[in-house]
Amino acid sequence: xxxxxxxxxxxxxxxxxxxxxxxxxxxxxxxxxxxxxxxxxxxxxxxxxxxxxxxxxxxxxxxxxxxxxxxxxxxxxxxxxxxxxxxxxxxxxxxxxxxxxxxxxxxxxxxxxxxxxxxxxxxxxxxxxxxxxxxxxxxxxxxxxxxxxxxxxxxxxxxxxxxxxxxxxxxxxxxxxxxxxxxxxxxxxxxxxxxxxxxxxxxxxxxxxxxxxxxxxxxxxxxxxxxxxxxxxxxxxxxxxxxxxxxxxxxxxxxxxxxxxxxxxxxxxxxxxxxxxxxxxxxxxxxxxxxxxxxxxxxxxxxxxxxxxxxxxxxxxxxxxxxxxxxxxxxxxxxxxxxxxxxxxxxxxxxxxxxxxxxxxxxxxxxxxxxxxxxxxxxxxxxxxxxxxxxxxxxxxxxxxxxxxxxxxxxxxxxxxxxxxxxxxxx
Numbered sequence: 001x002x003x004x005x006x007x008x009x010x011x012x013x014x015x016x017x018x019x020x021x022x023x024x025x026x027x028x029x030x031x032x033x034x035x036x037x038x039x040x041x042x043x044x045x046x047x048x049x050x051x052x053x054x055x056x057x058x059x060x061x062x063x064x065x066x067x068x069x070x071x072x073x074x075x076x077x078x079x080x081x082x083x084x085x086x087x088x089x090x091x092x093x094x095x096x097x098x099x100x101x102x103x104x105x106x107x108x109x110x111x112x113x114x115x116x117x118x119x120x121x122x123x124x125x126x127x128x129x130x131x132x133x134x135x136x137x138x139x140x141x142x143x144x145x146x147x148x149x150x151x152x153x154x155x156x157x158x159x160x161x162x163x164x165x166x167x168x169x170x171x172x173x174x175x176x177x178x179x180x181x182x183x184x185x186x187x188x189x190x191x192x193x194x195x196x197x198x199x200x201x202x203x204x205x206x207x208x209x210x211x212x213x214x215x216x217x218x219x220x221x222x223x224x225x226x227x228x229x230x231x232x233x234x235x236x237x238x239x240x241x242x243x244x245x246x247x248x249x250x251x252x253x254x255x256x257x258x259x260x261x262x263x264x265x266x267x268x269x270x271x272x273x274x275x276x277x278x279x280x281x282x283x284x285x286x287x288x289x290x291x292x293x294x295x296x297x298x299x300x301x302x303x304x305x306x307x308x309x310x311x312x313x314x315x316x317x318x319x320x321x322x323x324x325x326x327x328x329x330x331x332x333x334x335x336x337x338x339x340x341x342x343x344x345x346x347x348x349x350x351x352x353x354x355x356x357x358x359x360x361x362x363x364x365x366x367x368x369x370x371x372x373x374x375x376x377x378x379x380x381x382x383x384x385x386x387x388x389x390x391x392x393x394x395x396x397x398x399x400x401x402x403x404x405x406x407x408x409x410x411x412x413x414x415x416x417x418x419x420x421x422x423x424x425x426x427x
Contacts, residue, residue, distance in 0.1 A: 009188060010128035014137050016183055017121045020080065021144030023179050024117050026152035027087055027110060027172055028056070028236050031103075033156055033258065034165035035241040036251065041165075042100055046383075050371020053237030055104045057363030060111035065357050067116035069350045076124035077187040081180060083120070086113035088176030094169035115360065118142070119352035122336050126348065127189060139273035139333045146269075149262035157255035206344055207415055212351065215414075217291070217342075220405035221335045225359030227398020228298050228328035231305060231391050233363035235261060235325050238370050238387070246384040247314045257318060261325040272297070272330045286341060286409040294334035295402025301327035302396025309385035321388065328395055331402065335359070338408035342415050366391065 031038065031052060039049050071079060090110045093102060118141075125137050156168040212218065239261075243254035272293070279289045305324035308317050336352050343351040370387040377383030 010125075010137075012186060013128060013188065014125060014140055016187055017080075017125055017141045018144040018147075019179055020084065020117065020121055020183070021141055022148035022151065023084070023087065023172075023176055024114050025145040025148035026156070026175070027091070027114065029149050029152060029258075030156060030165075030168055030172060031056070031107065032235075032237045032240050033153060033255065034160050034168060035237070036244050037160060037165045038103070039241075042098065042103070044100065046371040046374040046380075047368070048100060048371070049241075050237070050368040050374075052100070052103055052107060053233070053367030053371070054364050056107040056111040056237075057115075057233065057360055057367075058108050058111060060115035060363060061357040061361040063112045063115040065350070065353050067120060067353060069353070071116075071120050071123050071350070071353065075189050076120055076127070077183070077189055079116070079120050080124065080187065081183055083113050083117055084176055084180040084183060086110075088173045088180060091169045091173030091176070095166050098166070115356070116353060118332075119336070119356040122340075122352055123348060124189070126340055126345070133277070136270075136273050136277055138337055139270045142329075142332050143266040143269060146262040146265040150259050153255050153259050153262075157252065161251060206346060207342075209347070211415070212343060212347065213354070215411055216405045217407050217411040218339060218351075218355075220291075220295075220401050221331075221338055222355055222358040224295055224298050224331050224398050224402030224406065225335050225355060226362045227302065227395040228331045229359045230362040230366045230394045231301065231324050231328060233360075233366040234370055234387065234391055235321070236363075237367040238384070239321070242384045243318075246381040247317070249314075260318065261322045264322055264326045265329050268326050269329055269333050273333050276334070286338065287407045290334045290338050290408055291406030292403050294331045294338075295399050295404070295406055297330040297399070298328040298402055299396050299399025301325065302392045302394070302399055305388050305392030305395060308388040308392070324388075324392065324395065328399070331359075338406060341408040342412040362394075 035049060038044065038052075039046075044052070067079060087110060090106050090113065093106050121141055122138060125141060129137055152172075156171070159168045159171060240254050240258050243249045243257055244251060249257065276289045276293070280286060301324045304320045304327070308320045308324070311317055311320055335355060339351050339355055340348055369390070370384075373387045373390070374380055374383030377386060
């Protein structure tokens with residue numbers, strides 16, 4: 001990518017990365033959508049199926065860190081292309097005779113390939129946008145996740161019902177290869193050689209990693225993301241089975257309802273992003289419009305999930321789960337934007353990768369714990385209620401931490417106010 005490339009190409013990149021996340025989340029939702037047929041065919045217990053859900057996140061979290069380091073040295077377009085090819089190829093073993101071991105192995109490899117996707121996509125997009133204009137592209141790219149589920153669920157459900165769940169994975173593999181071809185043709189790097197892009201908003205070219213990581217904003221942002229992702233991991237792995245086994249909907253009815261949280265998410269996240277950018281232009285502190293605001297959204301979403309066992313009807317339970325997913329998702333937009341405020345671009349890829357790794361590590365525990373709780377409960381419905389109660393407690397406490405301690409503008413000023421030598425001596 002050269003400096004002469006027109007900046008109007010930035011929205012082409014955003015559109016491609018939107019499609020990147022669309023396929024990413026279509027892959028994620030597939031096992032949850034086909035959960036009941038898979039459990040029946042393979043004879044899985046709830047705990048075993050929970051293990052399948054958790055296995056996806058085993059290397060999903062870890063892989064984001066080394067790829068984050070690599071993103072500082074290798075053009076993002078090539079990293080993204082390799083990841084998309086891995087996603088596609090790992091779907092094809094699902095076409096034959098599948099065992100629990102094979103299913104876990106494929107989901108583990110898929111998770112390793114998809115784990116760095118969001119942070120690397122944002123790192124690539126941020127090469128095209130200055131700090132004050134990053135919230136909207138972050139939100140658009142992130143909403144590829146929601147649209148991916150909305151588009152994929154009816155298509156995959158029709159394939160599952162009319163053919164088999166095996167055929168659904170074939171379609172996902174082919175879709176991934178088509179996208180990889182488009183990216184190979186049109187994906188480009190942003191103008192990273194510009195001096196303004198090299199420095200973070202703190203004005204520093206490089207910050208030692210210890211103070212960059214071990215400050216209250218970074219740690220609080222990571223913890224808030226962890227709490228929010230606990231609920232998202234359950235939504236991906238267990239929401240459709242909950243609708244069928246806990247609330248007694250049919251497979252086709254459950255597929256329609258599964259799209260509801262993802263349909264509501266874009267309006268909330270993009271609306272939050274636009275409001276944040278408008279307030280920042282008017283001089284509002286990002287401590288408030290990114291830090292406090294995101295923490296409160298996560299906390300309120302957690303309280304909604306706590307209410308799931310106590311509301312009287314299926315409609316109310318579904319509403320609480322939708323709120324418990326949609327509001328915490330704001331942190332996925334604000335969190336990475338907060339860290340990018342004070343992380344220089346030469347370190348931004350790894351910092352966003354670490355952030356994603358910590359947040360998504362909730363997925364290693366949450367699906368397995370939900371399966372274990374269901375298996376140990378007197379009824380499936382009671383087990384699901386208890387699992388959502390646990391998720392709500394985790395989410396609300398994490399949101400409280402975010403509201404109290406996420407202060408990106410203050411952190412940026414602190415890093416800009418002292419030199420590198422003083423910064424090292426301070427730690």
